[in-house]
Amino acid sequence: MSEQFELDTDDLQRRMDGAMSNLKTEFASLRTGRGSASMLEPVQVDAYGQMTPINQVGTVNVPEPRMVTINVWDKGLVGKVEKAIRESGLGINPQLNGTIIMLPIPELNEERRRDLTKVAGQYAEHARVSVRNVRRDGMEQIRKNKDNMSEDDAKLWESEVQELTDSYIKKIDSSLENKQEEIMQV
Known part of the structure; x- marks a missing residue:
């Protein structure tokens, strides 16, 4: 009898939290006015x-x-x-x-503000890539263990990993939006 596959979603979530935490630190280093x-x-x-x-x-x-x-x-x-x-x-x-x-803290001019929003965008993209890498690892674990589960279970795990990924990408996008507004605020 094959054992039941159990994906460690806590580990995936912890790693995605790490990407969010990095992003917060990088955003904090961006100077606003x-x-x-x-x-x-x-x-x-x-x-x-x-x-x-x-x-x-x-x-x-x-x-x-x-x-x-x-x-x-x-x-x-x-x-x-x-x-x-x-x-x-x-x-x-x-x-x-x-x-x-x-x-x-010196005033930021318009050009400097635009540069900072671009940098913030790059930081957010790095965070998205990290989250997607965690998603890929999760999907890979599911694929490797397809023999130990039904097709329905595999689909269930895949959708759980995808939902987790989507929620973190949303958090990143929303953090970026807030940071860009903060930077452009005069």
């Missing part, structure tokens, strides 16, 4: 001999829409944090005030 603590998430500082996220060496605040401040806890790291921000590609010029680093 407003300051946000999340824009510093990708920036790492060489602190105590290892690369460390900025929020683990100081307090990040957004006192007003066009200003982000970092209150660095260890005076010795202020220069390293400033250097990490300058080299991060965020296009922000840090200003020092003791242990506080101020990041004035």
